[in-house]
Amino acid sequence: MSAELDPRLLTRAREVVSSITGFRDDAIANEAMERVVRGELARGRSSADLLGEMLFPQSTLSGTLVRAALVGETYFFRQPEHFRYLSQVGVPAALRRGSLALRGWSAGCATGEEAYSLAAALQASVPHGFPVEVLGTDLHEASLETARRASYGTWSRRESAPRLFPLYLDGVDRQVTILPVVRRITSFAQSNLLAPLPERFGRFDFIFCRNVLTYFSLSAREAAIALLARALNPGGLLFLGAVEADRVPAGMVREGTPELQTFRLLGPGESASPTPVPRFVERAAPPAPLIRRPMATPVPVRAQVTPPPPPARLHLEALERIEGGDVDGASAVLESLVRQAPDYLPGLLELALLRERSGAREAAVPLMRALRMRAERLPPDQLVDGPEALPARFYQASADAYLNLGALE
Ligand SMILES: C[S@@+](CC[C@H](N)C(=O)[O-])C[C@H]1O[C@@H](n2cnc3c(N)ncnc32)[C@H](O)[C@@H]1O
Incomplete structure (x- = not known):
């Protein structure tokens, strides 16, 4: 039995993380704190x-708490429709506007x-030699x-995201290395989205900020979006x-379909057409589950009479709880799902990822x-039923990638 903690410790830990990152309280994993x-x-x-130390946001302890709360899940060409839109619509429009570099x-x-x-998509979409940087x-x-x-393992390459543009070279031990032409135009810097990006970084034609603001409180999200918009060139996306x-x-207009969640900064003298009806109701945004629920489709009347099979129903309930920020509730539902239906692969993966995101790798490994x-x-190639029908090899590759990653650490 672990000793009782002074409750003020966790409360203050959450406050300090929230004030530095902009995270909603319920997006901060208690286990991590x-x-x-x-x-x-x-x-x-x-x-x-x-x-006492937590009163100072610059302190070592505050930094450790923030690092423990951050979720770094990512992979190449995630949400491929954004890269396609950038290449097929965004870049040609910017070139037509007369941009001299992107x-x-x-x-x-x-x-x-x-x-x-992003760098690979830009590189592949501009005329040869046209200046590009990311x-x-x-x-x-x-x-x-x-x-x-610039060296990555299998966890960064997901079957669900196609390799849309030349990006890397295969290396040893299933590692890949980013192509020199892509690496040369890409640089990295530390910066907090709640503060303006320093002027020296200039302005941008394309900003990707995805799967980040989902953890933010409404006010932090709005502040961050306003700062992002300020860093765009007119006409930028x-x-x-x-x-x-x-x-x-x-100051922006929607581009493409509502699902694309892409916005263009208006140019000088350009006015917005009537603002489209908000697509998402005002509510706190949730941490994104790996496997998304399918877009809402009208439920056929028959479906109300014949409920879906229990594993999928429980899985959807867990996803709803994750989306609502109820991580503990989602965890309980997934545990019961895995007990009841140990062969339901999406449930095993979802629970393993929930554990991993909460920092409990020792609990994620046996599930993987x-x-x-x-x-x-x-x-x-057998399709496995779940919120998305995915082939069995997707689940095997996900588990392999996760377990190999653990072995490398
Ligand atoms: C889930 S990852 C998303 C990575 C990538 N954008 C993607 O969609 O694959 C979220 C990242 O946002 C970063 N992050 C969270 N809050 C931040 C903040 N206030 N300022 C800058 N980065 C932040 C985290 O450190 C983490 O690396």
Whole structure:
């Protein structure tokens, strides 16, 4: 039994993380805060000492808490429709406007996969020799160090995201290295999205800020979006993640379909057409689950009579809880799902990822092992039912990538 903690420790830990990152309280994993605090106490520090240090956002302890709360999940060409739109619509429009160079910013780039994907997409979409550059920024300095190394394992390459543009070379041990032409035009810097990007970084034609603001409180999200808009060139595009804006940001217009969540900064003298009806109701945005629920489709009347099979229903319930920020509730539902239906691969993966995101790798590993064992028994191309029908090899590859990654650390 672990000793009782002074409750003020976790409350203050969450406050300090929230004030530095902009995270909603319910997007901060309690387990992660507790791990850091217990680690400090185990080194002989007193509660009063920790409470005092947490009053200072610049302190070592505050930094450790922030790092523990950040979620760095990312992979190459995630949300491929954004890269396609950039290449097929965004770049030609910028060239028609007479841009003499194109600049992209991956804001909240984690370990750099998004920044390099953006650089590769730009590089492949401009005439030969046309100047292109990309900046990747993040709060997490260790992630940026990984990004600068430009060497990635299988976890960064997902079957669900196609390799749209030339990006890397195969190396040894299934590692890949970013192509020199892509690496040369990409740089990284530490920056907090709640503060303006320093002037020296200039302005951008394309900003990707995806799967970051989903963790933010409404006010922090709005402040961050306003700062991102300020860093765009007129006519520049802002690409946000699926549920990260509930209205068109000021001074911008929507581009493409609503699902694209892409906005263009109006040029001087240009006025917005009537603001489209907000697509997302005002509510706190959730941490993104790996497997998204399918877009809402009208439920056929028949479906109300014949409920879906229990595993999928429980899985959807867990996803809804994750989306609503109820991580503990989602965890309980997924645990019961895995007990009831141990062969339901999406449930095993979802629970493993939930554990990983909460910093409980020791609990994620056996789940990934069970996932691999069960996925191996199926023909690789067999489609596995779940919120998305994915082939068995997707689950096997996900487990392999995760377990190999653990072995490398
Ligand atoms: C889930 S990752 C998303 C990576 C990438 N954009 C993608 O979509 O694949 C979120 C990243 O946002 C960063 N982040 C969170 N809050 C931030 C903040 N206030 N300022 C800068 N980066 C932040 C985290 O460190 C993490 O690396």
